[in-house]
Amino acid sequence: MGSTKGSLARIARGRPDVPGSAIVTPSDAEQDDELAPELRQIADRAHAAGLKVWTLRWNAHPTVAITAEPELQIDFPAGRAERRVRISRGDAADWASTDFAHWVFLGDYDAFLDRSSSTVVAALDHRSDGFGLLRREIPGLAAMPEDDPDLTPREGEEPSGTAFREPVRLCVEHPAVEGLSITIQRPPPRALRVACRAYPSSWGVVITGVATDRHDQALRLLQEIATSFFIDLDLSYGSAFRLKKDIRVEWASEPREEEPSSTKRPRFPVLTHNDDAASLYLYARTLVSAPLLEYLAYYQVLEFFMPKYARAAAVQKLRDLLRDPRFDHDDDITLGRVIETITDTDRTAGTEREQLKATVTRCLDAGELARYREAHPRGAAAMADKKRIADVRLLNPKDTSASLVEQVADRIYDLRCRIVHGKEGGNGRGEPLRPFGPESKLLTYDLDLIRFVAQRVLITSSGPATWGR
Structure with a gap:
């Protein structure tokens, strides 16, 4: 690959109205005289290997002079994509000690294929549990020798840390x-x-003897071999491991729309909530990077009150019939209509979709929904776009077949079905949502909506506080 001189790079700008917002300006590293000598050597090696190399300059604000020395960016191959890696001056010595010219990053994982050694190396999720291996002292698990190259700390690592005190390796x-x-x-x-x-206290996996230098084949081998090995370790020793994905892509999604906050001073609470439902809501609010689980937790808040509001709707229908001054309890035809109404109500109220609709229509006012949509224009547009998430009800004010509140209930239920039904066609409409699928990264605005609906249901279902009386 020749020089990148003269090529255009996108400028990732911060918000100009926010002091301290960062600007990153990629420029041609080969032409940058301000690059530190240590980074210059890395850039030369990368350029010789045919990799794209850039200089990153950081500004504290668009109107403020450069406040930090340039950093290096290398665009590594990653199949049909690229993995952009930033290297600061403090990282240069570590990078100089690696054979990075032969690396191909694998998919969305924190993993790469080293084509020079036919080796795949991958990081494991920080929630992986290796204590089962350590506790049981399984055959083959051995301490790493003190002179092992992997025990050489990199810049900023503390050699006396836990991982360096108990370094272990299991090879099969x-x-x-x-x-x-x-x-x-x-x-x-x-x-x-x-x-x-990757943190030294976490775990890593190495697959040697990989007979390919192609990205897709190496990625498939990593997924298949590691997954089978991890399941065996779990079945035999109770240790759970999972490959780690690049955090920049694992949960990539649209930025949330800023929620307006009250300007009033907090008050002592005057309402009391059902403890179970409120606990579900607070649990959902504390979930991080788990959009499907977060969505289902909010749905459980609605589900908790669904029997209550479904019965209330049935009772109201019966009450309306009995209030009719023309009602004649001696007329068999009139009584037959009452029986027909009750039977029909029981049948429709028995379906989860109808119970949810009864709950949402009782607790969510059309005016409140209109104000919510007005305050969340990106979310309103996203949930009217049929190209984003398939097989769910769109929210369209021009749709006269159902009110907008009813459309919200349908959309919430459709998404719940696509999450819960874990097999293709499980809800009779489309494929399920997978935790790491592309559509799961598009749930930002739907999470905001169902959280708003759960809030309205909690408030409607609350009662006056009696503490202190």
Whole structure:
């Protein structure tokens, strides 16, 4: 690859109205005389390997002079995409010690294929549990020797940390394919800690003898071998492991619309809420990076009150019939209509969709919904776009087949079905939402909506506080 001189790069700007907002300006690293010598050497190696190399300059504000020295950005191949990695002057020594010119990052994972050694290296999620392996002292699990290269701390790592005090490695070889093995270890390989900033206290996995230099094949081998190995470890030793994804892409989604906050001083609470329902709501509010679980927790708040409001709707229908001055309890035809109404009400109220609709229409006022949509224009537009999330009800004010409040109830239920029904066509409409699928990254505005609806249901279902009386 030739020089990138003269190529155009996108400028990722911060908000100009916010002091301290950052501006990142990529420029041609080969032409940058201000780049530190340590980074210049890294840039030269990357350029010689045919990698795109940029200089990043950070400003504190669009009107303020440069306040930080330039950093380096290398665009590594990652299949049909690229993995952009930033390298500061303090990282230069660590990068200089690696053979990064042969790396191909794998999919969305914090993982890469080293084509020079036919090795795949991957980080494991920080929630992975290796204590089962450590407690049980399983055969083959051994301490890493003190002179192991992976125990060399990188810049900023504390060598006396837990991972360096109990460094362990478990290697399992394929019985028939020579050279093919899988290794799980703590700390992760040093090259991985350099490339993906993996913590030394976490775990890493290494697959050697990978007979391919192609991204897609290496990615498939990583997923299949690691997944099978992790399931075996869980079944045999109760240790749960999971491959870690790049946080920039795992939960990538649209930015949330800013919620207006009250300008009044907080008051002592005057309403009391059902403890179970309120606990579900607060649980949902504390979930991080788990959009499907968060959505279902909010749905459970609605579900908690659904029987109450479904019965209330049935009682109201019966009350309206009995209030009719023309009602004649001696007329068999009139009584037959009452029975027909009650039977029909029981049937419709028995379906979850109708129970949800009864709950939402009782607790969500059309005016409140209109004000919410006005305050959330991006969300309103997103939920009217049929190209974003398939097989869910769109929110369209021009749709005369149902009120907008009823459309909200239908959309909430449709999304719930796509999450809960874990097999293709499980809800009779479309494929399920997967935790790491592309549509799961588009739930930001639907999460805001169902949270708003859950709030309205909690408030409507609350009672006056009696404490202190």
